[in-house]
Amino acid sequence: MLVLAIDTSTPAVTAGLVALDGDVLESRGDRVTVDPRAHGELITPHALEAVKAAGVTLRDLDAIVCGVGPGPFTGLRAGMATAASLAHALGIPAHPVCGLDAIAADVVPGEAPFLVLTDARRREVYWAAYAADGSRTDGPHVQRPAELETTIKVAAGDGALLYADALGVQPIEPRFPSPLGLVKAAREVLQSGSEPAPLTPLYLRRPDAVEPAARKKVTTP
Secondary structure, eight states: OEEEEEEOSSSEEEEEEEEEETTEEEEEEEEEEEOTTOHHHHHHHHHHHHHHHTTOOGGGOOEEEEEOOSOOHHHHHHHHHHHHHHHHHHTOOEEEEOHHHHHHHTSOOOSSOEEEEEEEETTEEEEEEEOTTSOEEEEEEEEOGGGOOOOOOEEESHHHHHTHHHHTOEEESOSSOOHHHHHHHHHHHHHHTOOOOOOOOOOOSOOSOOOOOOOOOOOOO
């Protein structure tokens, strides 16, 4: 099974082609650029370049997996719109993946639970907690680092690097979702052949942009 993985939920603009065969995953080509202002500009070219690097065409794809956040409104919309458009045009399923789960899927297995934190801006983090085996036990949430009460001492994601001191955690890799991590997180549903869940964004809070208030009426004396 050839799966195109797309994610724009973090500052990394990520696309990659992954071959899934049972429990074996193989990266066939990926393109990643860390630029929080280039999601809309780069995600489609990255997806096309990743497919080309793998030596296949879009028509060879069997499925798409797409990170649906949590993440900023504009960045998420770019990746999800691309995934939905490609899936519709090719007649293949597009499966949603929590970006925090994709990061957790790439954490080296150990014996202790861990956190995954990504930068939510506004001096906040998106976060979730995971058992040692990588299964999610809490979250996702959005919160100020100083308000996050936890006894877990290690954390992955770029938010762990930014707020390590405030959280009292030891940062571990990875920082961002990878194509392999996205497909790992979706592996069970991909192999089941079941209908994909809707591509529903995990914003966790209202967007910064708001509708303008109605203009006040001006009356003459």
